[in-house]
Amino acid sequence: MARRRPPAANSRYRERGFWDARYREAGAEPREWLGGLSRFRRHLEPELRPGDRILVLGCGNSALSHDLYELGYTDITSIDFSPVCIEAMRARYAHCPGLRWAVMDIRALQFPDASFDVVLEKGTLDVLMVEERDPWHVSPQATAALHRVLAEVSRVLRPGGRFVSITFAQPHFRKRHYAQEAFGWSLRHAAYGDAFHYFLYVMRKGQRLASPDAALGRELHRPPAPAAPAAPAPPPPEPADEDYLLAIEL
Numbered sequence: 001m002a003r004r005r006p007p008a009a010n011s012r013y014r015e016r017g018f019w020d021a022r023y024r025e026a027g028a029e030p031r032e033w034l035g036g037l038s039r040f041r042r043h044l045e046p047e048l049r050p051g052d053r054i055l056v057l058g059c060g061n062s063a064l065s066h067d068l069y070e071l072g073y074t075d076i077t078s079i080d081f082s083p084v085c086i087e088a089m090r091a092r093y094a095h096c097p098g099l100r101w102a103v104m105d106i107r108a109l110q111f112p113d114a115s116f117d118v119v120l121e122k123g124t125l126d127v128l129m130v131e132e133r134d135p136w137h138v139s140p141q142a143t144a145a146l147h148r149v150l151a152e153v154s155r156v157l158r159p160g161g162r163f164v165s166i167t168f169a170q171p172h173f174r175k176r177h178y179a180q181e182a183f184g185w186s187l188r189h190a191a192y193g194d195a196f197h198y199f200l201y202v203m204r205k206g207q208r209l210a211s212p213d214a215a216l217g218r219e220l221h222r223p224p225a226p227a228a229p230a231a232p233a234p235p236p237p238e239p240a241d242e243d244y245l246l247a248i249e250l
Contacts (some may be wrong), residue, residue, distance in 0.1 A: 058124025179217030
């Protein structure tokens with residue numbers, strides 16, 4: 001079966017110029033992908049502790065960082081690769097001294113090892129997959145890009161730290177990427193939403209993966225099985241009697 005081709009416009013979501021233009025138009029007016037904090041708060045808050053140092057990846061113009069600040073989590077660094085976005089967000093929330101903003105590539109975080117208690121992302125990792133044609137067979141390029149980001153997240157998490165990833169990607173597509181023993185974390189997930197479900201994955205640094213998850217992660221790097229030999233083509237059908245046309249009742 002041929003792989004589904006994604007819309008050509010999807011590739012623009014990986015381009016800084018697209019986002020810069022979008023944020024010039026929209027500014028820092030809040031816009032939420034995958035729902036605002038109220039939609040998944042009951043899943044997220046049990047993973048947060050007073051005084052946590054929090055990093056938000058690909059913050060965009062989401063109000064998530066500010067909403068967490070209003071709940072009392074006042075040590076939050078938010079990054080995005082769009083300078084236009086960061087400038088707008090820094091201005092919008094200048095009255096919140098515990099919110100810090102920085103232009104940064106999620107594939108090369110400019111923080112020392114073990115800098116954060118919590119790393120959050122909402123829809124950011126999905127952008128790495130926008131050009132994929134088949135979620136069952138992710139390209140080596142996208143797999144490598146996602147692995148690079150996850151390795152950086154693992155690096156900047158403190159022992160016992162939590163990585164929370166919020167996405168529309170279902171477990172049978174996304175868990176194998178997160179379930180890599182090299183990252184040194186455990187993995188669980190929860191769903192939220194009504195008619196359409198989103199997923200919240202929690203990885204805890206310093207805990208072991210469950211055996212089924214570890215096995216799933218190993219499958220990601222297993223070479224594909226050789227293709228089965230093609231079945232012989234069936235013989236051509238016998239020529240039909242042209243008189244059958246006369247029997248069709250129109």
